[in-house]
Amino acid sequence: MQLKHYPLLLALGLLSSQAQAQTDNDALWMPKKNLCGGIIYQHGQWNHYWEGTFYRENLNIGTVSSKMAMAMASYGINDNLNAIVMLPWIKNQASAGTLIGQQGVQDLSVALKQHLLGRTLCGKYYFNLAGVAGGSTPMTNYVADYLPLSIGMHSTNGYVRAIADVERNKWYATATASYMLRSNVKIDRTAYYTTEMNYSNVVRMPSVANMMLRIGYRLNADKFVELIAERMETIGGFDIRRNDMPFLSNNMDALRTGIAAKWALGKGGLSLMGSGMYTLAGRNMGRSTMLSLGAVYQIDFNKKTIITN
Amino acid sequence: MNKYIFTFAGLALTLSSCVRDREPFSLDFPVLAPLNTDTGAGSWKTILLSKPDDFAVTAPIAVTAADYKLELHEITERQKNKTAQDEKLLSYWGAGTVLRWNEVLRELVAKYNLPPVQNPDGTYPIPSSANPLAYPAFPFANPPYAARAYAYVSAAQYDALVSANFYRQKYRRPVPSQNLNSIVELIPVSGAYSYPSDDITAAGAAVAMMKLLFPGEQANLEAKLDECINTMILSGSCTRSDAVAGEKLGRDVAAKFIARARTDRAGAAVGTPADWKKLESDAINRGEIPWISREIPERPPMLPLFGKVKGFLMDSLEMVNGRPGPPPSTNSEQFRKELAEVKSYSMNPNRTYFRIVHFWGDGVGTYTPPGHWNAIACEDFVPQRFSEVRWARNLALLNMSMMDAAICCWDAKFYYFNPRPSQVDPEIKTLTGVPNFPAYTSGHSTFSGAAATILGHIVPARAAAYNAMASEASLSRLYGAIHYRSDIETGMSMGKMIGNKAVLRAQTDGAE
Structure with a gap:
């Protein structure tokens, strides 16, 4: 399952996408009428961050840590269309300074993943192509304008993603590219400075692009190991000023x-x-290290199990 | 099935773009059409000027002169070639020059309100006005610095506008459209006379004053002034010579305020390591726990000698006599009770408290609490449709009261030098940053008490609302777990006392 949660990722640099089967980020499929549900726990932390492009520490926050417990479920509407739902609870804290930590339920995400090109043999390679459309919206009225300790950005997001997967002799590579639009966010103050004064409580959120490459060894959809490289880029936005x-x-x-x-x-x-x-x-994020552990359970409502992958 | 996916994606994108289409970045203030032109403002009581004609304004050339006809021609030509950008500038500057320069100042305060990063050895660099662009940029526009900046700019604009009004009535040069029918008044032109231009007098005074306060911004400010002048000429409210005379008068009057600012002791408010040490040992000698910076490494206190700055509404004797009694001793039962109350807020934060704390936070990178009260005031002044001189007068009253509030508050803070709650009990976590100066009295409360009092006098219909806002601003510091109840209650009553000094001035300055 998957921790693809951009607002959080962006807010804290604590969490990262992870690649597990049948997520909105891979070309693996829950068979029809199969439900997979589970819990993932993740811990992330950083003690250095980029202020714009300047790499620094801040003794007044020390180490920022984030704990997350996320409920997730993935369901095979049919063999070529999966629905994926995620809901995280997050707790953020700083080890130094006086600022109080934040915790709570963050944003509910829903995604639909559709096969665009089924598992197709071409020479010695199997190809897979999928498209994802998803969105997320805050479930609670958490404080957004309290970075780096807020648990999210409180924007409602919509994204699309293309996924290409190639496999040979159980070795595989998966490439994804996505683009996410984010709604305006209302904050608790009526003026804020970016590169200029904004006399408003509304913050326009820049879009986010993400690219990922994963290479691994896969026995089947439920048994694999992979290496990940990920690039996330906010399209626009401004740099944190010196010591801001x-x-x-x-x-x-x-x-x-x-x-x-x-x-x-x-x-x-x-x-x-x-x-x-x-x-x-x-850039404008913490240099985070994250570890996660999770357990999922799959139920087949067809009575007979068909492993399609 | 593909079509479901793309319908879903389409929906997500459509929804997203609906929300994104709004333009939230500027307040749409209407163009200013004053209800009262305040033609008698030339006799209103000035602040530093001894009389409205302290600075000479030479008589204008006759409206029949060829040079003047060229000036009128400049307006008609500009109006014929008006661009879309001109339209934007007309609605921007047309909302009022005092208003817009106040916004410019608030922006500069926010831009410069950043505490310097420590040196590698753990000391902190101090911004230098002699080298404003080197890091750390000068100034660090913290709340006392900002309070003083708002006061000087508003006060200089006010005196300059009183003088401009005096000269307009003296010289009685008719507004441009009276001298040439083809000139259209693209924004409402206030009064019958335009020499010197009140808009540009206010602009000239603001720019000269701000160049002193934000020396790294000289080029930007001069460019903005050019934009203001060109827009006002285009609008038909003044000719080039009306503007030139106004700008000069504004700068002349500002020079008087600049001279005062150079000697008002603010320059020495940072103090020396010996001063900082003495504050600490004095508190220890009184048997109290001294204030210690909550920052890591410990940062020297913010402008500890600001309490010695020369105020506008109160002299130093009044200030010392008005100094509040001491806060509860750090050894007292009362202190323990108040500390426990702060801790209860720290232990039980809720979303409403966060909203209030952050709405009034006005901390690093913002226009500060005095800036927030300027924003509140300006929003309420717009529908009042004040003349420019009355705008300046009202903002001067507000900002002089907040500068004096800053002085009195800083005097108390550093006279008593008491610790923040989170210093005495490190388990106390805060909902916003802990300001780097002692607790007693609360700056937010003192500013807000002063602001609500004078604003309630200026816009009586809103008096109850201002008091409610001041009370919320004040309590926000307790909810945020950075102030004791004594800090905010004493700060509030001190602020109201100072606000009443401004009310007293308002009642006798000839404008009411």
Whole structure:
């Protein structure tokens, strides 16, 4: 399952996309009338960040840590169309300084993933192509304008993503590209400075593009190990000024790398998942390291199981 | 199935673009058409000028002179070739020059309101006015600096406009459209006379004053002034010589305020390491816990000698006599009770408290609490349709009261030098940053008490609303767990006392 949660990613640089099966980020499929549900726990932290492009520490926040527990479910509407739902609870804290931490339920995301080109053999390679459309919206009235400790951006987002997957002898590579639009965000104050004064409580949120490449070894949809490279780029936004606070509409970019795995235990439908991500470079974000662990359980409502992949 | 996906994607994008189409970045203030032209303003009581004609304004050339006809021609030519950008500028500057320069000042305050980063050895650099563009940029426009900046700019504009009104009545040069029928008044032109232009007098005074206060912005300010002048000439409200005379008068009057600003002791308000040490040892000698910076590394206190700055409404004797009694001793039962109250807010934050704390936070990177009260005032002044001179007068009253509030508040803070709640009990976490100066009295409360009092006098229909806002601003510091109740209650009553000094001036300055 998947921690693809942009607002959070952008806000904290703590979380990262992870690659697990049947997410909105891979070309693997839940068979028709199969439901997969589970919980993922993730811990991320950073003690250095990029103020614009300037790399620094800040003794007044020390180490910022983020804990997340996320409920997720993925369902096969049919063999070529999956629905994916996620809802995280997040707790953010700083180890130094006086600022109080934040916690709560963040945004509900819903995505639909459609096969555009089914698993097709071409020479010795299997090809897969999928399209995803999704969106997320805040479930609670959490404080957005309190970076780096707010649990999200409080925007409602819509995104589309293309996924291409190629496989040979159980080795595979998956490439994804996505583009996300974000709604305006209302904050609690009536004026804020970006590169100019804005006499408004409305913040325009720049769009976000994301590209990812994953290479791995896959026994089937529930057993694989992969290496990840990810580039996230905010299209627009502004840099944090010297010694200023971060802001919602900053130009937040990140380049990350990591590893992820999923392993099914026996044939009972239970799988464990784990991942680790590290930030190589960034802009207006923390240099975060993240570890996650999760368990999902798959139920087949067809009575008979068909592994299609 | 593909079509579902794309319908869904389409919906998401459509929804998103609906929300994004709005233009939230500027307030659409209407063009100013004053209800009362205040033709008698030339006799209103000035602040630093001894009389309205302290600075000479030479008599204008006759409206029949060839040079003047060329000036009228400039207007008609500009009006014939008006562009879409001109239209934007007309509606921008047409809302009022005092208003717009106040917004410019608020923007500069926000831009410069950033505390410097520490040096590698843990000390902090101090911004230098002699080298304003080097890091750390000068100034660090923190609340006391900002309060003083707002006061000087407003006060200089007010004196300059009183003088301009005096000369307009003296010289009685008719407004351009009276001298040439083909000139259209693209914005409402206030009064019958235009020499010197009140808009450009206000602009000239503001720019000269702001160049002192924000020396790194000289080029931007001069460019903005050119834009203002050209727009006002285009509008038909003044000719080139009306503008030139106004600009000069504004700068002349500002020079008087600049000279005062150079000697008002604000330049020494940073203090020295010896001053900082003495504040601490004095508190210890009184048997109290001294204030310690909550920042890491410890940052020297913000402008500890600002309490010695020369005020506008109160002299230093009045200020010392008005100094509030001490806060509860850090050894007292009362102190423990108040600390426990702060802690209860820290332990039980809710969304409403966050909203209030952040609405009134006005911390780093913002226009500060005095700037917030300027924003509140301006929004309420717009529908009042004041003349420019009355706009300046009302903002001067507001801002002089807040500068004096800053002085009195800083005097108390550094006289008593008491600790913040989170210093005494490190378990107290805060909903906003802890300001880098002692707790007693609360700056927010003192500013807000002063502002609500004078604004309630200027716009009586809103008096109750201002008091409610001041009370909320004040309590926000308790909800945020950065102030004790004593800080905010004493600050509020001190602020109201200072606000009443401004009311007293308002009642006797000839404008009411």
